[in-house]
Amino acid sequence: MQSAITAKATxxxxxxxxxxxxGVAISEATHLLTDYATWNQVRLGDTxxxxxxxxxxxxxxxxxxxxx
Numbered sequence: 001m002q003s004a005i006t007a008k009a010t011x012x013x014x015x016x017x018x019x020x021x022x023g024v025a026i027s028e029a030t031h032l033l034t035d036y037a038t039w040n041q042v043r044l045g046d047t048x049x050x051x052x053x054x055x056x057x058x059x060x061x062x063x064x065x066x067x068x
Contacts, residue, residue, distance in 0.1 A: 007045060014048035021058035036061045 011033075019029035037044040050056035 010052050011044075011048050014051040017051055018058050018061055022062055032061050 014033060015026050015029045018024075018032055019026050022029065022032065024032070033047060034044060037047045040047075047056070047061075051058060051061070
């Protein structure tokens with residue numbers, strides 16, 4: 001139970017970080033995070049942990065993706 005609460009809190013912090021950095025609503029930040037994780041084939045949990053622990057910058061989440 002504690003790990004689920006911790007994971008939720010970490011996700012909420014990461015959403016806030018992206019929202020503030022990008023100047024978007026929390027719902028858009030959620031989409032940006034999930035899109036980033038999907039596009040890069042990484043776990044969402046790893047992505048948000050990297051943001052919160054400052055091993056990944058919020059700017060990386062905002063890099064536009066194009067399909068070729």
